Amino acid sequence: MNSTGTLKSSSSELDLDRPNIEDYLPSGAAIQQEPCGKLRLHDLLDISPTLSEAAGAIVDDSFTRCFKSNPPEPWNWNIYLFPLWCFGVFLRYLIIFPTRALVLTIGWIIFLSAFIPVHLLLKGHDKLRRNIERSLVEMMCGFFVASWTGVVKYHGPRPSRRPKQVFVANHTSMIDFIILEQMTAFAVIMQKHPGWVGLLQSTILESVGCIWFNRSEAKDREIVARKLRDHVQGTDNNPLLIFPEGTCVNNHYTVMFKKGAFELGCTVCPIAIKYNKIFVDAFWNSRKQSFTTHLLQLMTSWAVVCDVWYLEPQNLKPGETPIEFAERVRDIISTRAGLKMVPWDGYLKYSRPSPKHRERKQQNFAESVLRRLEEK
Amino acid sequence: MLTQYDIEEVQQHCKNAFTQQEIVSLYQRFCQLDRNNCGFIPSDEFLSIPEFAVNPLSQSMLRLLDGFNFKEFIAFLSAFSPRATLQHKIEFIFKVYDTDCNGKVSFDDMLTVLRDLTGQYMSEQQRKEVLAQVLEEAGYTKDSFLVLSDFMKVLKQLISSITCCTGILKFHLDSGQFGSEDGSGGSRGLE
Numbered sequence: 001m002n003s004t005g006t007l008k009s010s011s012s013e014l015d016l017d018r019p020n021i022e023d024y025l026p027s028g029a030a031i032q033q034e035p036c037g038k039l040r041l042h043d044l045l046d047i048s049p050t051l052s053e054a055a056g057a058i059v060d061d062s063f064t065r066c067f068k069s070n071p072p073e074p075w076n077w078n079i080y081l082f083p084l085w086c087f088g089v090f091l092r093y094l095i096i097f098p099t100r101a102l103v104l105t106i107g108w109i110i111f112l113s114a115f116i117p118v119h120l121l122l123k124g125h126d127k128l129r130r131n132i133e134r135s136l137v138e139m140m141c142g143f144f145v146a147s148w149t150g151v152v153k154y155h156g157p158r159p160s161r162r163p164k165q166v167f168v169a170n171h172t173s174m175i176d177f178i179i180l181e182q183m184t185a186f187a188v189i190m191q192k193h194p195g196w197v198g199l200l201q202s203t204i205l206e207s208v209g210c211i212w213f214n215r216s217e218a219k220d221r222e223i224v225a226r227k228l229r230d231h232v233q234g235t236d237n238n239p240l241l242i243f244p245e246g247t248c249v250n251n252h253y254t255v256m257f258k259k260g261a262f263e264l265g266c267t268v269c270p271i272a273i274k275y276n277k278i279f280v281d282a283f284w285n286s287r288k289q290s291f292t293t294h295l296l297q298l299m300t301s302w303a304v305v306c307d308v309w310y311l312e313p314q315n316l317k318p319g320e321t322p323i324e325f326a327e328r329v330r331d332i333i334s335t336r337a338g339l340k341m342v343p344w345d346g347y348l349k350y351s352r353p354s355p356k357h358r359e360r361k362q363q364n365f366a367e368s369v370l371r372r373l374e375e376k
Numbered sequence: 377m378l379t380q381y382d383i384e385e386v387q388q389h390c391k392n393a394f395t396q397q398e399i400v401s402l403y404q405r406f407c408q409l410d411r412n413n414c415g416f417i418p419s420d421e422f423l424s425i426p427e428f429a430v431n432p433l434s435q436s437m438l439r440l441l442d443g444f445n446f447k448e449f450i451a452f453l454s455a456f457s458p459r460a461t462l463q464h465k466i467e468f469i470f471k472v473y474d475t476d477c478n479g480k481v482s483f484d485d486m487l488t489v490l491r492d493l494t495g496q497y498m499s500e501q502q503r504k505e506v507l508a509q510v511l512e513e514a515g516y517t518k519d520s521f522l523v524l525s526d527f528m529k530v531l532k533q534l535i536s537s538i539t540c541c542t543g544i545l546k547f548h549l550d551s552g553q554f555g556s557e558d559g560s561g562g563s564r565g566l567e
Contacts, residue, residue, distance in 0.1 A: 040393035041514035042530050044507065047469060047489065050433050055456045059405060064425060068408075287411075345510075348426045357430035362495030370498065373506060 008179035039372040050361075063344045066253040069285045072277050088302075097300050100147045107143025110141050111136055119207065127236075133187040133207040134238065140204075141182040142173075148295075149303040149316060152179055156310030159184045159269065163235045165313065166228075168261050169271035170333050172251040173284035174297070176273055179308065181208075186241035187231065189213060189224070197291055209238050225260060232264050241271075244326065247346035249281040251275050254339045255346040257326040260318070269313040270329050272337040276305040378403050381488050393464075396511050401455065417447050432492050436472050450551035463528070470527045483507065487549035 058155065076085035115136050122129035145152065159167060167186065169176060175199075177188055180304035192198060211231065213224045231237050244257035251274065262268060275282040280301035284294045298304055311332055316325050334341050345353075381394050394402065409417045409425075419438050423429045431437075441452060454460055455468035472488055473481045490503050498506075508518050514530060516522065 016509045039506070039510055041510040041516075044486070044490065045469070045473075045527065045530055047472065047493070049434060050431060050493065051437070051469070051472065054428055054433060054437050055453060057425050057431065058409075058422065059402070059453065060454075061427040063410070063427065107454075169416040196483055296398060310378070348424075352423060353426045353430050354466055358432055359495055359497075361430070362432055362493060363497045366494035366497035369494065369506060370502070373509075 015308060038375055039369060043372070044369070056184050062253075062342050063348060066249050066255055066342055066344070066346075067285065067287070067349065068250060069248060069281060069283055069288065070252065070277070071281045072279075092300050092302065096149075096302075096350075100149070100299050104147040107140060107147070111140045111143070113150055115204070115207075130207070130236075135229075136209055137204065138182060138185050141178045144178050145172060145304075148298040148301070150176075150179065151303050151305045152182075152308060154183060154308045154310070159186075159239055159310060161239055163237075164232060164266035165239060165269055166232060166261055166264060166266060167239055167241045167269045167271055168249075168257070168329060169241065169273055170254050170337060170339065171245045172273065172275060173248055173282050173294065175282060175284075175295075175304070176243070177241070178303050179273070179306065180241060180271065183308075185238050187211070187238040188241045189228065189243075193291070195291075211240075221260070228260065232266050244270055244330075245346045247349055248284050248286060249346065250285075252339060253342045254330055254334045255342055257330045257342050259322040259326050262326045262329070263322040266318075267313045267315055268325070268329055270311040270336075271335045272307075272309040272333045274307050274337040274339075276307070278305060279303050282306070303308075307337075309338060385446055385447050386450050387507060390450045390454040390457075391464075393457040394450065396492060398457075399450065402450060403446060405442065406449055413531050416443050417441070418450070432495065433472070433489070436475075436489065439475070462532070466527050466531050467524065473527075480523055481527070482521055483511075483518050486522075 076082050115133065116190050118129055118136070122132070161184075167180075169180065177186075177190075180186060181188075185208050188205070189211040190201060190205075190213070192214055193201065201212070209223065209231065211227045214220050228242075229242070231240055242261040244259075244261050245255050246258050247255070249255055280298060280303075282304055284296065286289065289297070314325070314329055314332070316322070317335045321327070330341060333339070378400060383399050384401055387394065389395065401558060406417065407413075409421050411421065419442060422438060423434070423443065428434055441449075455465050470481065471477075473485050475485050475488060486507055487503060490498075490507060491500075494503065511518065511520070516526075
């Protein structure tokens with residue numbers, strides 16, 4: 001993994017000495033050639049292509065693969081390496097982890113003892129208060145990153161604070177936000193979480209200007225869209241960071257970007273984040289672990305290694321729809337970070353696909369039948 | 377975890393349609409889908425696979441798949457194996473059509489499947505006409521019931537279209553393993 005970034009396709013990363021599944025999967029179009037000639041009973045009864053597609057989806061499908069945890073392979077499987085690994089476990093859990101927990105606690109104490117007074121006392125001096133709070137949040141995120149021994153390499157020009165720009169990044173875990181926040185205080189749009197995370201969101205993150213949404217509420221989208229627009233227009237607000245995937249993906253694939261970030265009429269600055277799984281897999285599989293467990297896992301590993309690339313700002317090209325714009329930016333991010341693009345909406349984790357995909361297939365089949373009926 | 381005995385039993389059940397390695401891979405997939413570890417995959421889980429849910433015949437297949445344990449799951453998928461006989465594949469297609477499982481496929485059964493495949497893009501009248509027309513050409517009438525031997529006769533030219541999905545199975549044979557949620561997969565690490 002070098003900083004100039006070999007843009008090798010992720011297939012060589014994923015399957016080191018195995019064949020690439022993408023070569024075996026049927027593409028979106030029909031697998032067989034377009035049938036022609038007069039329509040016969042055989043053609044109507046032969047549902048095998050459709051059945052094969054369904055069975056193929058049962059056996060393996062590109063959507064589930066986006067959310068599969070891929071932990072690094074164990075290496076401690078022989079008599080020489082096992083004691084070494086045990087020693088490593090001892091070191092990590094009993095020496096390094098308490099040190100890190102201590103560092104984090106100290107960080108929290110410093111942060112809170114500075115943040116709370118500033119927040120309460122400097123109520124009148126808004127600009128000064130905001131600047132101090134911004135630096136404090138950046139410092140706190142630095143403490144967090146230190147608590148997992150984060151080795152983060154930032155490439156590219158640092159984000160500037162200008163109005164009418166948003167930042168978009170691919171999403172692997174909530175720590176993405178912390179890693180980016182360490183460098184620049186972003187305002188972020190997040191799903192409201194329960195528990196201590198929610199508490200943090202409503203108190204501290206409020207000061208950097210965060211926007212909440214609720215996936216389950218239908219009307220929510222319009223309200224959020226309006227808030228986004230207002231935020232971006234304001235000159236003094238922190239730059240806005242959006243994760244357009246809408247959900248955590250396992251850092252090997254990208255799912256479709258939501259177009260909300262791309263219809264605000266401003267410049268979009270892509271950020272690509274790629275984690276190196278050498279010590280730990282940073283993917284937060286929210287189906288399998290809570291955020292606390294995830295953090296503990298990170299804190300008991302050797303290090304979290306990742307690369308962050310700040311990419312060239314993009315604007316909507318004339319004649320381009322927001323969806324095409326989103327796909328173009330997704331392509332830029334995926335190429336940079338070596339991720340495979342997948343044509344699914346991340347929210348399908350929580351809901352069913354809309355009927356229009358099925359309708360398209362039905363339409364194709366119906367038209368082909370009717371056309372062949374005409375042929376005599 | 378599967379023991380050697382389990383694998384052999386499953387292999388016999390599916391009449392050797394899969395190799396032992398394929399059965400192990402499919403078991404990992406089964407466990408991945410059976411998230412609550414209840415021994416079978418609920419319909420909801422299949423529908424949460426977007427590629428499956430957008431398939432027009434997903435409902436018919438779900439009917440056949442309901443409440444399947446692993447042995448039955450393998451038996452179900454064995455029709456798609458490269459080693460399955462043409463007879464087996466045609467039997468599978470017949471089962472999809474035969475909604476009331478009485479061994480006979482009526483005009484209405486065929487109409488139901490055609491409705492699933494075409495949705496709103498053909499009127500009911502058009503579907504009936506098309507079906508009646510092709511049935512007549514093949515020598516049947518609207519009221520005849522097709523049995524398995526009729527299907528065999530009509531579909532015997534079905535060359536390899538039903539084995540196209542086994543490209544997926546072939547991949548997993550070549551790669552050796554699926555990589556389950558908890559298992560290994562991915563680059564060697566130093567954890």
